[in-house]
Amino acid sequence: MLPGKRILMIGSGNVGVIVAYQLLQAGADVVGIVEGMPKIGAYGVHAAKIRRAGIPFYLGSTIAEAKGTDHVEKAVIAKFENGQIVKGTEMETDVDVICVAVGLRPLSELAQMAGVQHDFIPEMGGWMPLHNMDMETSVPGIYVAGDTAGVEEASTAMDEGRLAAAAAAEALGYLSKEEAEKIKTGIRERLDSLRQGPFGDRRMAAKERIIEKGV
The missing domain is CATH 3.50.50.60 (FAD/NAD(P)-binding domain)
Structure with a gap:
């Protein structure tokens, strides 16, 4: 309506x-x-x-x-x-x-309860969990995606979920390293495409900082 x-x-x-x-x-x-x-x-x-x-x-x-x-x-x-x-x-x-449509912030309460390392990233909405390229946090086996991984938008959230799922499946032995890497590479390329352009440069740089700190 x-x-x-x-x-x-x-x-x-x-x-x-x-x-x-x-x-x-x-x-x-x-x-x-x-x-x-x-x-x-x-x-x-x-x-x-x-x-x-x-x-x-x-x-x-x-x-x-x-x-x-x-x-x-x-x-x-x-x-x-x-x-x-x-x-x-x-x-x-x-x-x-x-x-x-203002004032959004990451939904990080569950990650905080789990002891995940956080940092303040203003471009992504404030305090949020750090993660690596596979969306895995500082606590092994805990992954983040969507608004928990920083405020972006629906297409980004879905692909981050797919990336985390592929990484988790690899860690659990359901995907080989080669299969997982092929899937993850395709997802990362789509994410990079979404974050390109003059309006996404700040968030692209912010995501790179999050990954560097989360490794």
Whole structure:
């Protein structure tokens, strides 16, 4: 079910951008994506779809005001610098939904309980478990994937799960080293492809740091 007809998205990370595109596919009019940072946070493969669809990104901006009585009727977008709204930059637009996609963090509670080594990686959402190239943590036999391994997006989460599963199957003797390496190489190539481009470079570099520290 569509939550409304004219939707404004706050947050240009993968979740915000993907949901905005899905809303567009479902028939909604997505009037824009507002991002407080000066750069788009999503991977290029997702952000490019939004740009091709003609949906504007309002970078370095925030919502100054939401107007309405029984429901949202208008939103005021304004430039945002040093924690302050820049006066004179306000722009009003008609909307009936403001969707908020910000503040995500890794789900690392179970890994913490298991004694897995963590580090603070801001590009991936904060404190998170360190892991090696096979998604195995500092505790042998414990693997992480998806939002536990850092906030990214659904396609990445699924492939990280496949990578962890292949590594676990190899460790348990269900796959030979050659079979496992062939499977893992294909998955890593897909993950690298998802993280490529001007919008994914920061997360690619962050993942490399996580693996270096987790080895």
